[in-house]
Amino acid sequence: MMKVAVLAALAGSAAAFAPAQQSIRTSSAVSATEAQKDFFGLTSSGMDFSKELGVQPPLGFFDPLGLLKDGDQSTFDDLREKEIKHGRVAMLAVVGYLTTAAGIRFPGAEGIPDGLASWQALLDTRDGMNVLMQMVAFFVVAEIVNRDADWLDNKAEFVGDYRNGALDFGWDKLSAETKMKKRAIELNNGRAAMMGIWGLVTHEIIGESILPGGYLPGH
Known part of the structure; x- marks a missing residue:
């Protein structure tokens, strides 16, 4: 059953392993076979995504579902933005899952269980409802803040750049090579976290x- 879950996770996150933002047209793309296009990251429109951030060994360009087969740069950017967002949420989810499993709680949430059992407790108890309202407020604020503010006189440096001219933390002082390295690290951490939270929840379910210590959250 575990093998089936892992295979399902790989299939479900296939788009997450497709790559980030730069395109070229090549004459060879026109004459390439469909198999060659799929392997090298060429689309039917001649777009080449094989050099994008995130294309790396051992998978290289990985798009088994063909989501980019007929895609253009805007399609790729949309998928990349979704990948980054899900990766960031997954990193928070893994940290939260392990933190609560360790017995750590916010004040007022001491009676909330860990694991999947926490969801029902949020609806069944007064403390749970308070936590739920705080979660909803956080989600609303996060959705507003974590997006490119196109109404500002500001241009995002890359897909997933939501600084909006307000935050920097020394980013602009970094070299182009260091920036690419840090973006790749975040991308890979997000991919690992997506598989990680899937694995944690799957093991809890089974x-x-x-x-x-063999501790099993929610039990």
């Missing part, structure tokens, strides 16, 4: 602990 009742097999992978945490120290």
